[in-house]
Amino acid sequence: MNRLKHITALILMFLILWQSLVTFGDLPAFLLPPPSKVAQTLWHSRALLAEHAIVTGLEVLLGLVLGASIGAVTAVWLTASQLARHFVRPLLVFSQTIPVFALAPLLTLWLGYGLLSKVAMALLIIFFPVTSAFFDALMRTPAGWMEQARVMGGSYWRVMWLIRIPAALPGFASGLRLAAVYAPIGAIIGEWVGASKGLGYLMLLANGRAKIDLMFAALIVLAVFTLILHVVVDKGCQKLTRNHT
Amino acid sequence: MGFGTWASPHDAGLSAPPGLYLSGTAKIGETLIFGPVIFEALPGQWTCLLGPSGVGKSTLLRLFAGLGEAVTLDGTFGGKDGTSLSNCVALMAQEDLLMPWLDLRQNVTLGARIRGTRPDFAKAETLLARVGLEAHIHKRPSELSGGQRQRVALARTLMEDRPVVLLDEPFSALDARTRAEMQDLAAETLAGRTVLHVTHDPGEAARLGHQILVMTETGITDIPAPATSIPRMYDSTETLDLQGQLHRLLMERR
Ligand SMILES: Nc1ncnc2c1ncn2[C@@H]1O[C@H](COP(=O)(O)OP(=O)(O)OP(=O)(O)O)[C@@H](O)[C@H]1O
Numbered sequence: 288m289n290r291l292k293h294i295t296a297l298i299l300m301f302l303i304l305w306q307s308l309v310t311f312g313d314l315p316a317f318l319l320p321p322p323s324k325v326a327q328t329l330w331h332s333r334a335l336l337a338e339h340a341i342v343t344g345l346e347v348l349l350g351l352v353l354g355a356s357i358g359a360v361t362a363v364w365l366t367a368s369q370l371a372r373h374f375v376r377p378l379l380v381f382s383q384t385i386p387v388f389a390l391a392p393l394l395t396l397w398l399g400y401g402l403l404s405k406v407a408m409a410l411l412i413i414f415f416p417v418t419s420a421f422f423d424a425l426m427r428t429p430a431g432w433m434e435q436a437r438v439m440g441g442s443y444w445r446v447m448w449l450i451r452i453p454a455a456l457p458g459f460a461s462g463l464r465l466a467a468v469y470a471p472i473g474a475i476i477g478e479w480v481g482a483s484k485g486l487g488y489l490m491l492l493a494n495g496r497a498k499i500d501l502m503f504a505a506l507i508v509l510a511v512f513t514l515i516l517h518v519v520v521d522k523g524c525q526k527l528t529r530n531h532t
Numbered sequence: 533m534g535f536g537t538w539a540s541p542h543d544a545g546l547s548a549p550p551g552l553y554l555s556g557t558a559k560i561g562e563t564l565i566f567g568p569v570i571f572e573a574l575p576g577q578w579t580c581l582l583g584p585s586g587v588g589k590s591t592l593l594r595l596f597a598g599l600g601e602a603v604t605l606d607g608t609f610g611g612k613d614g615t616s617l618s619n620c621v622a623l624m625a626q627e628d629l630l631m632p633w634l635d636l637r638q639n640v641t642l643g644a645r646i647r648g649t650r651p652d653f654a655k656a657e658t659l660l661a662r663v664g665l666e667a668h669i670h671k672r673p674s675e676l677s678g679g680q681r682q683r684v685a686l687a688r689t690l691m692e693d694r695p696v697v698l699l700d701e702p703f704s705a706l707d708a709r710t711r712a713e714m715q716d717l718a719a720e721t722l723a724g725r726t727v728l729h730v731t732h733d734p735g736e737a738a739r740l741g742h743q744i745l746v747m748t749e750t751g752i753t754d755i756p757a758p759a760t761s762i763p764r765m766y767d768s769t770e771t772l773d774l775q776g777q778l779h780r781l782l783m784e785r786r
């Protein structure tokens with residue numbers, strides 16, 4: 288309840304600041320529309336916004352699920368195979384020297400203007416944080432537990448599944464939390480480079496037609512979506528690690 | 533990559549558990565940890581190892597558990613008569629090492645589950661009841677006191693059913709009454725196995741040791757213990773005399 292009050296107060300302050308900027312800053316409406324105008328557009332264009340938001344939402348969710356799964360599997364693979372650690376890990380680190388954004392045109396070229404290229408963008412952008420956070424945690428299983436498992440004569444993959452992976456879940460969760468914030472960025476960039484649907488596409492379109500109020504409306508929808516995603520993922524992560532004290 | 537396979541309880545040779553043997557000097561890097569010493573734990577007997585903190589008791593015990601990678605032993609150790617100890621040892625380490633995300637029943641059956649054998653939940657529950665935790669079976673370790681956690685670790689060790697059992701200060705966190713009860717339980721459950729029990733408590737050694745060894749910087753001394761069965765009564769003259777004698781010895785040897 289307290290948190291809700293907090294957020295409401297914050298939003299209110301933001302709106303007041305925004306309105307006073309428009310009123311006293313003497314800014315023309317085509318640069319910064321007043322909040323009332325944006326609210327109007329939000330309501331009138333709700334169907335249009337929803338249509339594009341659903342596309343972006345789908346891209347983000349698919350990218351998140353795929354990126355987190357592939358990241359998790361890669362982390363376990365790196366942990367289990369010394370060979371992979373020697374050859375694949377440096378490659379992963381090196382790959383981070385290429386900004387994912389720079390790949391966007393290429394992905395669009397290869398995967399087309401549809402959903403796939405945006406999912407790939409989101410996936411690529413979250414793959415590394417998930418993999419590296421989970422892998423680091425997997426490599427740091429407390430020595431005492433590993434020794435106990437060895438004396439008990441546990442098999443490698445059972446120890447992995449029953450001890451190392453559960454013990455590393457807090458690491459996976461912190462990777463996932465980052466991913467939830469990054470995934471929308473990936474999808475939007477992908478849409479900017481080439482798309483016919485989605486909030487990013489809508490923002491470009493609105494900008495081109497000087498409909499700044501629509502652009503702001505899309506931005507607000509995107510922010511709200513990202514916020515909700517963050518809260519949901521955070522709750523999920525808390526659940527995942529609630530027994531790790 | 534794997535940890536190797538494990539022996540089934542039938543190959544583990546409970547009928548004739550191996551004795552333990554070590555002679556030599558142990559170092560970690562260039563640092564001398566203990567030695568030169570000669571150590572022997574008799575097969576099927578309960579051996580208590582006493583000695584000041586930092587003298588190398590845990591290091592020695594862990595060698596028998598196969599956890600001596602960091603240690604360079606200039607000498608020999610292992611099962612007496614060359615018996616291999618791999619997969620016939622149960623270890624209760626100095627820390628409880630419980631998994632915080634598992635409840636007590638799952639913690640106690642961890643060994644079976646990581647070996648891929650069917651966990652015996654009925655036995656786990658019986659053991660948890662015998663260590664006085666039947667009301668907590670579905671709780672997690674974080675909801676327990678230090679002494680309760682130590683009893684879960686004891687139950688997990690007793691679950692393992694191995695011919696050689698290594699106990700590193702297993703009752704250190706318990707009150708006098710619970711401690712005596714747990715000593716009774718362990719002595720009963722582990723009868724006939726080769727037990728190496730590291731303890732700081734002369735009274736405990738006097739109750740449980742068929743054989744009592746005192747380890748100091750200068751070596752290991754075998755202190756004659758009465759040939760009576762264990763656990764000895766905590767307040768019998770025999771136990772109290774031995775306890776006093778051990779205490780005196782620990783005070784004098786530096
Ligand atoms: N990894 C290590 N590297 C270097 N020295 C170590 C290492 N582990 C233990 N030691 C040293 O070895 C000595 C013996 O340690 P050990 O844990 O065997 O003692 P202990 O007799 O079990 O003591 P306590 O009764 O306090 O448990 C100590 O002086 C300790 O500092």
Ligand SMILES: [Mg+2]
Pocket residue numbers: 589590591626700
């Ligand atoms: Mg110790």
